[in-house]
Amino acid sequence: MYSSLRSCVKDLERTGQLVRITEEVSPDLEMAEIHRRIYEAGGPAILFEKVKGSPFQAVSNIYGTNERCEFLFRHTIRQVEKIIQFKIDPTVFLRSPGKYLKAPFTALKALPRHSRRAPVKYGETNITQLPQLISWPDDGGAFITLPQVCTLPPGETKLMKSNLGMYRIQMSGNEYRLESEIGMHYQIHRGIGVHHTLYKNSDEPFRASIFIGGPPAHALSAIFPLPEGLSELTFAGMLAGRRFRYHRDNGFIISNDADFVITGTIRKREMKPEGPFGDHLGYYSLKHDFPVMEVDSVYHRKDPLWHFTVVGRPPQEDTGFGHMIHKLVGPLLPQEFPGVKSLHAVDAAGVHPLLLAIGSERYMPFRDPKPEEILTQANHILGSGQTSLAKYLFIAAANDNPKLDVHDIPGFFQHVLSRIDLQRDLHFQTRTTIDTLDYSGTGLNEGSKLVIACCGSVQRELASNLPTDLVLPDQFAKPTLMDPGILTLQGPKFTSYEKAEEELQQLMAALESQQIKGIPFLVLVDDPGFTTATWNNFLWVTFTRSNPSHDVYGCHAKFTFKHWGCEAPLIIDARLKPHHAPPLVSDPDVAKKVDSFMKGHEKLKAYI
Numbered sequence: 001m002y003s004s005l006r007s008c009v010k011d012l013e014r015t016g017q018l019v020r021i022t023e024e025v026s027p028d029l030e031m032a033e034i035h036r037r038i039y040e041a042g043g044p045a046i047l048f049e050k051v052k053g054s055p056f057q058a059v060s061n062i063y064g065t066n067e068r069c070e071f072l073f074r075h076t077i078r079q080v081e082k083i084i085q086f087k088i089d090p091t092v093f094l095r096s097p098g099k100y101l102k103a104p105f106t107a108l109k110a111l112p113r114h115s116r117r118a119p120v121k122y123g124e125t126n127i128t129q130l131p132q133l134i135s136w137p138d139d140g141g142a143f144i145t146l147p148q149v150c151t152l153p154p155g156e157t158k159l160m161k162s163n164l165g166m167y168r169i170q171m172s173g174n175e176y177r178l179e180s181e182i183g184m185h186y187q188i189h190r191g192i193g194v195h196h197t198l199y200k201n202s203d204e205p206f207r208a209s210i211f212i213g214g215p216p217a218h219a220l221s222a223i224f225p226l227p228e229g230l231s232e233l234t235f236a237g238m239l240a241g242r243r244f245r246y247h248r249d250n251g252f253i254i255s256n257d258a259d260f261v262i263t264g265t266i267r268k269r270e271m272k273p274e275g276p277f278g279d280h281l282g283y284y285s286l287k288h289d290f291p292v293m294e295v296d297s298v299y300h301r302k303d304p305l306w307h308f309t310v311v312g313r314p315p316q317e318d319t320g321f322g323h324m325i326h327k328l329v330g331p332l333l334p335q336e337f338p339g340v341k342s343l344h345a346v347d348a349a350g351v352h353p354l355l356l357a358i359g360s361e362r363y364m365p366f367r368d369p370k371p372e373e374i375l376t377q378a379n380h381i382l383g384s385g386q387t388s389l390a391k392y393l394f395i396a397a398a399n400d401n402p403k404l405d406v407h408d409i410p411g412f413f414q415h416v417l418s419r420i421d422l423q424r425d426l427h428f429q430t431r432t433t434i435d436t437l438d439y440s441g442t443g444l445n446e447g448s449k450l451v452i453a454c455c456g457s458v459q460r461e462l463a464s465n466l467p468t469d470l471v472l473p474d475q476f477a478k479p480t481l482m483d484p485g486i487l488t489l490q491g492p493k494f495t496s497y498e499k500a501e502e503e504l505q506q507l508m509a510a511l512e513s514q515q516i517k518g519i520p521f522l523v524l525v526d527d528p529g530f531t532t533a534t535w536n537n538f539l540w541v542t543f544t545r546s547n548p549s550h551d552v553y554g555c556h557a558k559f560t561f562k563h564w565g566c567e568a569p570l571i572i573d574a575r576l577k578p579h580h581a582p583p584l585v586s587d588p589d590v591a592k593k594v595d596s597f598m599k600g601h602e603k604l605k606a607y608i
Contacts, residue, residue: 110237141173213259282313463518
């Protein structure tokens with residue numbers, strides 16, 4: 001159990017899970033490049049002792065592996081699991097009173113604690129003295145990447161009514177007045193967005209506090225999808241094994257154990273451009289208007305650590321957050337989605353673009369099985385919280401294969417593709433909402449969804465080899481099997497949807513004229529070699545570069561009473577489009593500099 005971020009870092013170093021970099025390193029691209037190399041190699045947490053332009057040290061990659069995440073919370077995780085189990089089914093106490101005796105009291109003991117002692121008030125600084133982290137070449141400025149933003153609704157003083165969320169913060173660039181203004185990137189459906197709406201109808205100033213650092217449980221609690229009625233601050237106390245300590249200062253909530261606290265007032269009606277920012281889908285989120293906070297004070301503790309991470313194409317360090325969410329909140333799934341056995345937001349595809357689910361099919365057991373109840377479950381998934389942002393949802397019935405596993409992605413795809421009825425099992429939602437960071441749609445936060453529901457016996461044997469007599473139009477090339485039943489194909493450079501319609505009609509006409517068996521899924525891409533090199537590449541390209549309503553085609557496609565269906569193969573056009581955000585690419589000069597630096601560093605060269 002850690003009382004501070006520094007105590008956590010000391011523990012990681014003691015157990016051989018941290019590397020110190022004593023040389024001065026620039027926060028402008030260099031620290032991020034080093035972080036990515038070490039993360040990709042499964043390396044340790046990183047302590048940057050000298051950050052160019054800042055008097056403060058910085059640390060990253062604390063959550064860099066699933067094993068390290070579990071190590072950080074090894075003293076508390078079992079009790080937190082018991083609390084969640086108790087919430088799911090209070091009768092577990094009656095069945096095993098000894099095992100769950102402490103569970104009802106753990107949350108009470110973890111309630112936030114008011115304390116006059118505030119290590120974070122040791123000193124004051126300003127925004128430009130903080131490490132000005134820039135992760136990608138086209139980022140619009142320096143960003144805080146692990147902030148914990150705390151707000152209360154207007155008229156409320158009870159801390160248990162607060163919202164603690166992780167929303168990125170832009171410290172410099174664009175039109176922000178240096179030192180006095182910072183950008184706040186959040187959507188209206190998030191907790192802080194709800195507060196913002198309430199403040200618009202209030203005369204009260206919209207005060208906000210931003211915490212950086214503190215015990216590692218604090219950052220994790222800011223992103224956790226918690227059960228109804230459980231405060232983020234109480235959860236932080238439970239997971240830290242130490243109550244969240246705070247006090248109030250001029251109307252602001254101050255986390256006493258944070259390393260840094262920034263206080264300020266969010267303007268209720270004025271917004272300014274924020275971004276671009278290299279984001280977790282592997283592309284830049286572009287410049288858009290978002291709220292602005294007027295900075296009041298910047299506090300720090302003695303010997304503080306600037307806690308940061310680097311966001312980019314998954315997997316990245318925040319994958320560890322997903323692991324902990326699944327471990328702790330996974331048992332709540334049947335309660336949240338009755339009938340759903342398991343759900344996997346696929347990290348390699350950017351999380352929201354692709355969900356895999358296993359449901360239950362119990363309707364009409366006396367007739368031939370077809371998707372019925374799992375469609376109800378799919379609608380529930382797409383109508384709830386964060387899962388409502390999903391773009392593609394593949395859902396299969398557990399009845400067909402009790403051993404089916406949503407985390408065995410190749411096996412899951414083979415199960416679905418061998419059973420799917422393409423004339424019946426495709427269900428579109430058009431002109432709806434998708435993830436704000438997904439630029440494959442028709443506008444900001446606008447796009448479509450596709451549910452692929454699979455239930456019943458095997459309909460086809462999936463091909464493991466390319467057809468020897470496959471004939472394609474001249475502009476299509478390099479047919480490459482990704483896996484049994486999945487074909488990728490290089491198409492011409494995408495120019496417009498009108499032109500794409502012509503190209504796809506030619507391709508489908510060629511395919512319809514041939515007997516192609518065992519290939520129900522075809523993905524049109526720019527580079528089949530890259531796409532098929534790994535499953536991560538395939539998932540990323542296919543599901544981040546396509547919008548179902550615009551980019552899904554099929555042979556012999558037709559509408560039957562407004563239901564769209566086709567014959568094999570189903571085609572997804574996953575070529576890059578002009579309206580897509582650019583993918584993230586490291587600066588080549590910085591990459592060479594980091595190569596040289598790491599090769600000359602005894603403790604870093606193992607991670608090149």
